[in-house]
Amino acid sequence: MRCTFCEKDAVLRLRHANLRLCPEHLVSRVEKEVEKAIRKFRMFVPEEKILVAVSGGKDSLGLWQILTKLGYRADGLYLDLGISGYSQRSREYAESFARDRGLRLFVVRVEDEVGAGLDEITEVLRGSPCSHCGTIKRYIMNRVAWEGGYAALATGHNLDDEAATLLGNTLRWDLAYLARQYPVLPEGRKLVRKVKPLIYLSEREMVAYCLIEGIRYIYEECPHSRGARSLFLKDILNRLEDESPSTKITFLKSFLRVHKIFPKAPEEELRDCPSCGMPTGAEGLCRFCRIKERMRERAPA
Numbered sequence: 643m644r645c646t647f648c649e650k651d652a653v654l655r656l657r658h659a660n661l662r663l664c665p666e667h668l669v670s671r672v673e674k675e676v677e678k679a680i681r682k683f684r685m686f687v688p689e690e691k692i693l694v695a696v697s698g699g700k701d702s703l704g705l706w707q708i709l710t711k712l713g714y715r716a717d718g719l720y721l722d723l724g725i726s727g728y729s730q731r732s733r734e735y736a737e738s739f740a741r742d743r744g745l746r747l748f749v750v751r752v753e754d755e756v757g758a759g760l761d762e763i764t765e766v767l768r769g770s771p772c773s774h775c776g777t778i779k780r781y782i783m784n785r786v787a788w789e790g791g792y793a794a795l796a797t798g799h800n801l802d803d804e805a806a807t808l809l810g811n812t813l814r815w816d817l818a819y820l821a822r823q824y825p826v827l828p829e830g831r832k833l834v835r836k837v838k839p840l841i842y843l844s845e846r847e848m849v850a851y852c853l854i855e856g857i858r859y860i861y862e863e864c865p866h867s868r869g870a871r872s873l874f875l876k877d878i879l880n881r882l883e884d885e886s887p888s889t890k891i892t893f894l895k896s897f898l899r900v901h902k903i904f905p906k907a908p909e910e911e912l913r914d915c916p917s918c919g920m921p922t923g924a925e926g927l928c929r930f931c932r933i934k935e936r937m938r939e940r941a942p943a
Contacts, residue, residue, distance in 0.1 A: 657887035690793035698732030701798030724759015781930035
């Protein structure tokens, strides 16, 4: 199998793009697609500081590498969630990546912030571990980015992630979430702009990119994600993609073209949390501080 652009051997066939790519042209395509997304959605400009949320996985570490190669001023943030075994391994990959490339990485331990890691939080609080995790991650990532003067917080959500989220929101006709699902969430009162530069890139492309670029990453999934609905939705989309290549990218791009037709919910009135001072739409403490308070109440005197 030859590369579409040269005579070299191709290492990956992208049926949805009708391309066969050698290592050189695959790397070039991935980096160009990220640059295209940044420009199209006006995510940020070279003069701005970017904070990349890194998990130790392929997408976030790949994104960090791409942004630095493209000349953007990007630092990393790793959240040690306190998941037995998994957090230690994923942290080692993030720290090794930053150390080998001379990049700046902030590490924040959830246990230091809340008084317990996610394993213990999940035991104490009812509800989905992913829900508690999402609340904690969103809060800490935004706070660190805001306090550090970063213009944008970049996450490694790829095409597969976004298509699965879109399918879930569409099946429920969750108009509020559909209205908010976009590659850029604008900044506002102590809220940093959120961006997703990997929006056009599939999971397979990011795996290949990391292998070619020599990026070592954690392969295993978070143990708390087993049985998550998002994995089920991804499996459905993969089956559709096998039968009809380009299903995912067409689904997502079509949605983005008509995104403006979804009625936006009235802007939530934000106030400062009386405990931490960060913005919240809730009366009284923000959700993060409520989790923190619950864990403090459980701690022995």
